[in-house]
Amino acid sequence: QQQVKQSPQSLIVQKGGISIINCAYENTAFDYFPWYQQFPGKGPALLIAIRPDVSEKKEGRFTISFNKSAKQFSLHIMDSQPGDSATYFCAASRAMTTDSWGKFQFGAGTQVVVTP
Amino acid sequence: DGGITQSPKYLFRKEGQNVTLSCEQNLNHDAMYWYRQDPGQGLRLIYYSQIVNDFQKGDIAEGYSVSREKKESFPLTVTSAQKNPTAFYLCASRQNTEAFFGQGTRLTVV
Numbered sequence: 265q266q267q268v269k270q271s272p273q274s275l276i277v278q279k280g281g282i283s284i285i286n287c288a289y290e291n292t293a294f295d296y297f298p299w300y301q302q303f304p305g306k307g308p309a310l311l312i313a314i315r316p317d318v319s320e321k322k323e324g325r326f327t328i329s330f331n332k333s334a335k336q337f338s339l340h341i342m343d344s345q346p347g348d349s350a351t352y353f354c355a356a357s358r359a360m361t362t363d364s365w366g367k368f369q370f371g372a373g374t375q376v377v378v379t380p
Numbered sequence: 381d382g383g384i385t386q387s388p389k390y391l392f393r394k395e396g397q398n399v400t401l402s403c404e405q406n407l408n409h410d411a412m413y414w415y416r417q418d419p420g421q422g423l424r425l426i427y428y429s430q431i432v433n434d435f436q437k438g439d440i441a442e443g444y445s446v447s448r449e450k451k452e453s454f455p456l457t458v459t460s461a462q463k464n465p466t467a468f469y470l471c472a473s474r475q476n477t478e479a480f481f482g483q484g485t486r487l488t489v490v
Contacts, residue, residue, distance in 0.1 A: 273420070295484075296477050305479035307386075309471055353422060366411050366430075366474050367438075372422040 267291055268356050270371025278379050283341035285374045287354035290335065294369075299328065299339045302351045302373075311352070312339070344378045351375050379380040383407065383435065386471050392490050393465060395449045400454045403471035410467035410475060414453040416440060417468040417484075426469075429454055460486060465489055 270287045277283045287296075295316055300308035310347040314321045314328045314337065321328045327340040341348055384405045393399045406411065415423040425438030429448040432478045436458025448454055458465045466489050471482045 270422075298478070300481075305484070305486075307384075307483045310478055310482070313477065343382075354382060367413070367425060368423075368479060369417075370423040371419065 267369040268354060268371045270354050270374060272374060273372070274375040276379060277344045279344060279346060281344050281378075283339075283344050283348070283376050283378070283379065285339045285352055285354070285376075286336065286373050287338065288334075288336045288358075288370070289356045289371075291356070291358075292335070293358050296357050297328070297330065297337050297369070298355050298368075300353045301357065304305045308353060336344075341376070343375075346378045346380055349376060349378050384471055384473055384480055384482035386469075386485050388485060389392055389483065390394055391485055391487045393487060394490060396460045398459050399487065401458070401469055401471075401487070403456065403482060404414075404453045405471075405473045405480075406452060407473055407475070407480060408451070409473035409480075410451070411473060412448070413472045413474070413479070414438075414444075414454070414456045415470045415472065417470055423470065426456065473474065 268289050298313035301311045301313045302308040312323045312326045314330050316332050319330050325342045330337045351373045353373045355368045357368045412475045414426040414427045417423050424440050425458050426444050427446040429435035435448050445457045469485045472479045
């Protein structure tokens with residue numbers, strides 16, 4: 265079963281606009297929530313991550329909002345640029361222990377296209 | 381320069397052949413993972429390993445095999461039992477929180 269659900273599947277935004285991607289998780293034991301950015305033919309790269317003890321984290325134009333009670337988190341890309349056109353994945357994991365092995369559960373991905 | 385190196389970048393397999401994808405890391409990470417990526421399906425876990433000489437099946441292990449003889453290396457073999465192997469394969473390693481990914485190998489059956 266899919267433990268992390270991501271929406272929308274794709275997104276078209278004009279340059280300068282705001283891109284918003286949402287994720288919902290089921291397992292309350294998850295305690296690390298990263299977002300990865302992937303360009304075609306490349307491996308994913310960490311964009312920004314959050315732990316459940318904070319409700320928001322901002323790095324430059326990228327912000328994660330986290331709602332622990334709703335088991336949801338979202339990525340906001342402010343002032344979107346054509347260079348932001350990529351696929352974005354949310355993920356969730358538990359801290360690395362013998363039981364969890366640090367496995368990530370990934371969302372299905374959102375393809376973002378920023379038009380000039 | 382630390383990181384994860386996957387090779388080859390492109391690989392072509394004939395029907396019935398086994399092929400091995402290489403993954404090497406110099407980050408001194410204990411945990412390593414193999415994921416398969418298909419369009420619209422995100423990343424699915426094939427195998428993972430936390431220590432040398434030990435590994436576990438992920439969600440889609442059928443038709444695949446791995447070994448972990450050295451901490452730095454975690455090769456994936458796609459066997460002839462994998463009926464639909466055409467995909468993009470990603471190797472990752474992790475220590476504590478952040479996971480680092482290689483650049484991937486695109487496998488195509490011809």
